[in-house]
Amino acid sequence: MNKISKKITIVDVASEAQVSFGTVSRVINNDIHVKPETRERVLQTMERLNYVVNRQAQKLAGGRSNxxxxxxxxxxxxxxxxxxxxxxxxxxxxxxxxxxxxxxxxxxxxxxxxxxxxxxxxxxxxxxxxxxxxxxxxxxxxxxxxxxxxxxxxxxxxxxxxxxSNWQGAFNATDYLIQLGHKRIGFITGSLDLGAAIDRLEGYKTALRTHHIHIDPVLIFEGTFEQPDGYTGTAQFLDLKSPPTAIFASNDCMAMGVIDAVRDHGMKIPDDISVIGFDDIPQASLVRPALTTVQQPxxxxxxxxxxxxxxxxxxxxxxxxxxxxxxxxxxxxxxxxxxxxxx
Amino acid sequence: MNKISKKITIVDVASEAQVSFGTVSRVINNDIHVKPETRERVLQTMERLNYVVNRQAQKLAGGRSNxxxxxxxxxxxxxxxxxxxxxxxxxxxxxxxxxxxxxxxxxxxxxxxxxxxxxxxxxxxxxxxxxxxxxxxxxxxxxxxxxxxxxxxxxxxxxxxxxxSNWQGAFNATDYLIQLGHKRIGFITGSLDLGAAIDRLEGYKTALRTHHIHIDPVLIFEGTFEQPDGYTGTAQFLDLKSPPTAIFASNDCMAMGVIDAVRDHGMKIPDDISVIGFDDIPQASLVRPALTTVQQPxxxxxxxxxxxxxxxxxxxxxxxxxxxxxxxxxxxxxxxxxxxxxx
DNA sequence: TCAAGGAATGTAAACGCTTCCAAATGAACA
DNA sequence: TGTTCATTTGGAAGCGTTTACATTCCTTGA
Structure with missing residues (x-):
């Protein structure tokens, strides 16, 4: 209630509570060596004075900063x-x-x-x-x-x-597309300097192998997890003599690019081509058609x-x-x- | 290169650079009173020692923490x-x-x-x-x-x-709908304890008034900026004897709810009903149909x-x-x- | 050549806390 | 009653800075 509420420190609390500031510090840090009733008194005083510990000082003095x-x-x-x-x-x-x-x-x-x-x-x-x-x-x-x-x-x-489990996720997604009858499945990778991107690619490949489907390098486009890669890759796929009937993008952002490219080619999703993403970002369920994707928690x-x-x-x-x-x-x-x- | 790289402080820099720590502090703070060549020497030493100022201490000692x-x-x-x-x-x-x-x-x-x-x-x-x-x-x-x-x-x-400019944005959006021929325009408000929500509502009302269109309380649904409100409000609107031909949601999230509700009613956007949102969040341009909305920068x-x-x-x-x-x-x-x- | 004054630099105190060590208190036992 | 040991408390030192003040150095002008 004072005009200018100056900063309350452990010293203020200490003098109010009739203890030394060392004790106050101990209370703050839940140190065992404080008599319960003293602790209680200090806590009440802190409450009353609206004391808030200064984390800068805490950290500086060698403690944690929280x-x-x-x-x-x-x-x-x-x-x-x-x-x-x-x-x-x-x-x-x-x-x-x-x-x-x-x-x-x-x-x-x-x-x-x-x-x-x-x-x-x-x-x-x-x-x-x-x-x-x-x-x-x-x-x-x-x-x-x-x-x-x-x-x-x-x-x-x-x-x-x-x-x-990137590998498993990619495997399952690819497997699912194969179950749907797709055999030519385009894949757009993420940045291959990232383990996650590699795992996804491997999951895709393994699923194809498991079903004895030829891994066609032409159907693998190297991206960087950015939306435009999805567009570019798809455009490239659709120009193929034998274009894919499904495209699996290594993340949802790129899948959005895929969707745009497909649409710009005058084709319909999923009628003409199926699309799967990875991540399940909030947008995924919001776009139309809602995006099938691998949910990453x-x-x-x-x-x-x-x-x-x-x-x-x-x-x-x-x-x-x-x-x-x-x-x-x-x-x-x-x-x-x-x-x-x-x- | 030392085993355990202990923390470098201004004192270390000072002794290395053959000055007092006060001078180092002055260099850090761009104080005028340092001979240019001294400053240079200190800066180089800081560089060489990989010195990084400790912001905790800075702030504690009365400076800024950045x-x-x-x-x-x-x-x-x-x-x-x-x-x-x-x-x-x-x-x-x-x-x-x-x-x-x-x-x-x-x-x-x-x-x-x-x-x-x-x-x-x-x-x-x-x-x-x-x-x-x-x-x-x-x-x-x-x-x-x-x-x-x-x-x-x-x-x-x-x-x-x-x-x-919430008011202007809402006015323009409503005006645009009116230009398109709409006369019964549903409006879903945001939390009316927020100035922004009130301004948007007022913009809507003013646009109607300007065009001498009756403000029908039945067409105003009070929401809270959350997606479900859009759905609920729309469901309510569509049950009216004389339902709106356009719906203006006070933000994009609620507009998503509107879209879902319209779709669930078996109607098509924009053929059967027009929808406008507010904010232009990233999803807005991604949903299909892409959402007309008021871009808030x-x-x-x-x-x-x-x-x-x-x-x-x-x-x-x-x-x-x-x-x-x-x-x-x-x-x-x-x-x-x-x-x-x-x- | 010397004093005066400004520029450059050094230094102590303070910021709010933790931590360690020392002092005080109290309980338990002989 | 006195001793011992554990519990509780007090207080000093230090964390890495800034800041105000003191000191030193260099110029300049007479």
């Missing part, structure tokens, strides 16, 4: 948005706050800079898809800085990571990653864990039985 | 995502980092708590759409804490804010807000500015001339 960092490549696609939601929902249950770094933003500076910066801001860090994960994880592991990789790309290192991945990080923070010596969440084929309206197929 | 906060209600709709992208792109050009707070996450605790927390973490804060802006802005203004409101709701206060709003905040940070006494960005009608495929209309 802030975790999230490093993402960009905010473009909704893909990240889903992951953030998962993280956020986990944060709700904890006492942590979130610091957001986008790598494109700091691409100019070296990765090391970001980390140095992050390291004394946050207690741990969550990493989404840095294109070149080598430096990142190496640096962090060396410094024993707590981190978890999201949608990891399987660098040799043995570090905590949560990902999805993005939100859950974010949630799990946050959980894992908290676990590591709590118990720094826990051994690195690698979690793989199942993907699920979401059958919607962009796929159909091949016309004239007996399948 | 971190700004962003307080958003949630991460649901892509609406926020667009805004964040704008902010982020502005951040790229600056030396600031971003702290993300979601209010739902802290709803349990009082708003004051979040602010106390934020205030000593960040230099300034960007606010998106807190449902009850009163407390927030009041508290902040009183403490003279730098902040900018995004997509503001016009509380009486005179505080820095960037918004969009979300990314630009984020960008402007960040700019304003930086400006305030640089010059704390600059007078509060209220920016209103123009909205734009994006005509796509969900609207058409009224059948049998001579318009």
């Amino acid at each position: 802030v975790i960092g999230l490093l993402v490549p960009d905010l473009g696609t909704g893909y990240i948005g889903e992951i953030i939601r998962g993280i956020d929902s986990e944060l709700t249950l904890s006492d942590y706050d979130l610091m957001l770094y986008t790598t494109h933003r700091t691409a100019s500076k070296e990765a090391g800079y970001v980390f140095s910066l992050a390291q004394d801001m946050v207690d741990g860090i969550l990493l989404v898809l840095p294109r070149n994960p080598v430096d990142y994880t190496g640096t962090l592991a060396k410094k024993k800085f707590p981190f978890v990789l999201i949608d990891h790309q399987g660098t040799g290192e043995n570090c905590p990571a949560v990902g999805a 993005l939100e859950q991945m974010g949630r799990m990653a946050a959980q894992m990080l908290f676990e590591i923070l709590k118990n720094p010596d826990s051994k690195p864990d690698r979690i793989q969440l199942p993907t699920q084929l979401m059958i919607r309206d962009s796929t159909a039985k091949l016309k004239g197929s007996s399948g | 971190v700004i906060g962003l307080l958003v209600p949630d991460l649901g709709t892509g609406y926020i995502g667009e805004i964040i992208r704008g902010i982020d792109s502005e951040l790229t050009l600056s030396d600031y980092d971003l702290m993300l707070y979601t209010t739902h996450r802290t709803a349990s605790k009082e708003a004051g708590y979040v602010f106390s927390l934020a205030q000593d973490m960040v230099d300034g804060i960007l606010l998106v759409l807190p449902r009850n802006p009163v407390d927030y802005t009041g508290t902040l203004a009183k403490k003279k804490f730098p902040f900018v409101l995004i997509d503001h709701q016009g509380t009486g206060e005179n505080c820095p804010a960037v918004g969009a 979300l990314e630009q709003m984020g960008r402007m807000a960040a700019q304003m905040l930086f400006e305030i940070l640089k010059n704390p006494d600059s007078k509060p500015d209220r920016i209103q960005l123009p909205t734009q009608l994006m005509i796509r495929d969900s609207t058409a001339k009224l059948k049998g209309s001579s318009g």
Whole structure:
């Protein structure tokens, strides 16, 4: 109620509660060595004074800051948005706050800079898809800085990571198309420097092999996970003498490009051509026709990653864990039985 | 190259560069009183030692932290995502980092708590759409804490804010429908505790009045900006004896609900009924038929807000500015001339 | 040649906390 | 009653900065 409410510190709380500031600090940190009634008195005083701990000072003095960092490549696609939601929902249950770094933003500076910066801001860090994960994880592991990789790309290192079963997802999707009678299936890859992209490609290939279908290199277009790749690849496919009857894009963004290209060619989905994506971003169920896609549990991945990080923070010596969440084929309206197929 | 690369501080830099740490601090802060050659030497030493300033300590010692906060209600709709992208792109050009707070996450605790927390973490804060802006802005203004409101709701206060011309956007959209020959136009409102929602409703009403069209209360459905409202409202409209021939939803999310409801009623868009949304979220151009909507420059709003905040940070006494960005009608495929209309 | 004054640099104190060690208190036992 | 040991509390040092003030150095003009 004072004119200018000056900042309340542990010293203020201490003098109000008739204890030393050391004791107040102990209360804050749930130290055992405080008499219950003293603790209670201090807590009440903190309440009454609207005391809020200064995390800067906490961290500076060698404690935790109760802030975790999230490093993402960009905010473009909704893909990240889903992951953030998962993280956020986990944060709700904890006492942590979130610091957001986008790598494109700091691409100019070296990765090391970001980390140095992050390291004394946050207690741990969550990493989404840095294109070149080598430096990142190496640096962090060396410094024993707590981190978890999201949608990891399987660098040799043995570090905590949560990902999805990309291989299985791609296999199932391809298999499903084959069940529908499709034999010529175009595939648009993601950035092949990413483990996830490779796994998807392999899943596709394996499904074809399993059904003894020839893997035609002409039907594989190398993309980069960006929407235009879907368009370009599809345009290329449709110019073939023997074009595919179905197209499997390595993510939903590219699938949107595929849809546009198909439409621009005057063909109809799914009547003339079936389309499958990967990720199940929010848009996927909204476009018309609704996109059949492989659901990647993005939100859950974010949630799990946050959980894992908290676990590591709590118990720094826990051994690195690698979690793989199942993907699920979401059958919607962009796929159909091949016309004239007996399948 | 050392085994354990211990943290480099200004003291290390100072001793390496043969100056006192005070001088190093001066270099960091671009203080005039440093001999150019000394400055150069210090800068080179910092470079060589990979020195990175500790922002915790900076802030603690009374300086800035070079971190700004962003307080958003949630991460649901892509609406926020667009805004964040704008902010982020502005951040790229600056030396600031971003702290993300979601209010739902802290709803349990009082708003004051979040602010106390934020205030000593960040230099300034960007606010998106807190449902009850009163407390927030009041508290902040009183403490003279730098902040900018995004997509503001016009509380009486005179505080820095960037918004969009909701009224004009709604007017134009309604006017356009009328030009197409529509006379019975359903309107689904947003949460009417928000200024933006009210402005949109008023724009709609004014357009009708301007064309001497009766404002039928039956054609106004009160929603909350959530997708299901669009569905419910539309279902209700279509059950009317004299149903609307066009529906204007106060945001794109609800428009998606409208589309679903129309489809479920076995009617076609835009042949049987025209639909307009508001916001132009990324999905809008992706759904089929592509949604005609009022483009709200979300990314630009984020960008402007960040700019304003930086400006305030640089010059704390600059007078509060209220920016209103123009909205734009994006005509796509969900609207058409009224059948049998001579318009 | 010397004093005066400004430019450049050094230094102590403070920011709000944690942590470690020392001091005080109290309980249990002989 | 005194001793011992565990529990609880107090207080100093330090985290990496900024800032205000003190000091040193160099110019300049008489």
